Amino acid sequence: NAGVTQTPKFQVLKTGQSMTLQCAQDMNHEYMSWYRQDPGMGLRLIHYSVGAGITDQGEVPNGYNVSRSTTEDFPLRLLSAAPSQTSVYFCASSSRQGDNYGYTFGSGTRLTVV
Amino acid sequence: AQTVTQSQPEMSVQEAETVTLSCTYDTSESDYYLFWYKQPPSRQMILVIRQEAYKQQNATENRFSVNFQKAAKSFSLKISDSQLGDAAMYFCAYRDDTTSGTYKYIFGTGTRLKVLA
Numbered sequence: 001n002a003g004v005t006q007t008p009k010f011q012v013l014k015t016g017q018s019m020t021l022q023c024a025q026d027m028n029h030e031y032m033s034w035y036r037q038d039p040g041m042g043l044r045l046i047h048y049s050v051g052a053g054i055t056d057q058g059e060v061p062n063g064y065n066v067s068r069s070t071t072e073d074f075p076l077r078l079l080s081a082a083p084s085q086t087s088v089y090f091c092a093s094s095s096r097q098g099d100n101y102g103y104t105f106g107s108g109t110r111l112t113v114v
Numbered sequence: 115a116q117t118v119t120q121s122q123p124e125m126s127v128q129e130a131e132t133v134t135l136s137c138t139y140d141t142s143e144s145d146y147y148l149f150w151y152k153q154p155p156s157r158q159m160i161l162v163i164r165q166e167a168y169k170q171q172n173a174t175e176n177r178f179s180v181n182f183q184k185a186a187k188s189f190s191l192k193i194s195d196s197q198l199g200d201a202a203m204y205f206c207a208y209r210d211d212t213t214s215g216t217y218k219y220i221f222g223t224g225t226r227l228k229v230l231a
Contacts, residue, residue, distance in 0.1 A: 104161035
């Protein structure tokens with residue numbers, strides 16, 4: 001069972017570059033989300049999706065785009081990378097119905113913007 | 115808006131001893147879930163334990179147990195017989211089960227636990 005797969009694990013970008021962080025889950029989870037983790041700030045929600053074709057903003061959405069064309073995939077796009085986006089990014093998923101065991105997390109992507 | 119507060123940025127415990135990590139939260143909802151996640155140096159987030167707000171009985175998972183006090187909005191994690199492998203960052207998280215089904219999670223800022231041999 002793969003669970004939640006995030007790629008890449010590490011990435012260095014130059015300011016102004018764009019890139020996409022990939023997230024895929026094979027558990028048929030309806031709910032998927034992206035968080036960023038910064039020291040002393042815990043995990044902050046960037047964007048989330050309650051199902052294919054439906055996305056919404058979280059706490060810190062600026063500078064990021066998402067789409068959910070399939071149940072399995074939920075990519076996060078950085079449009080024009082800035083040093084403030086240096087962080088560790090986590091994708092997470094859960095089932096909306098009957099699954100109260102919290103999130104399943106990916107292994108994270110450490111992004112550095114120089 | 116819901117908030118989750120972990121007031122202890124760092125804690126230390128001697129191997130085989132017991133340690134309690136604190137978490138408080140603020141909400142006006144009556145139905146919600148609370149979680150403790152562990153993040154070891156590998157960075158992987160691992161669910162440790164969960165508690166449903168409507169259950170009065172405190173959740174337990176082997177050496178891990180919680181002290182859930184709904185009226186005080188407190189949700190502490192007790193780790194008994196601490197082991198070196200327990201060293202990690204621990205995050206408290208709140209999830210409200212709204213009828214809209216958005217299931218938003220709010221995380222605390224984390225407590226780094228060091229286990230001393």
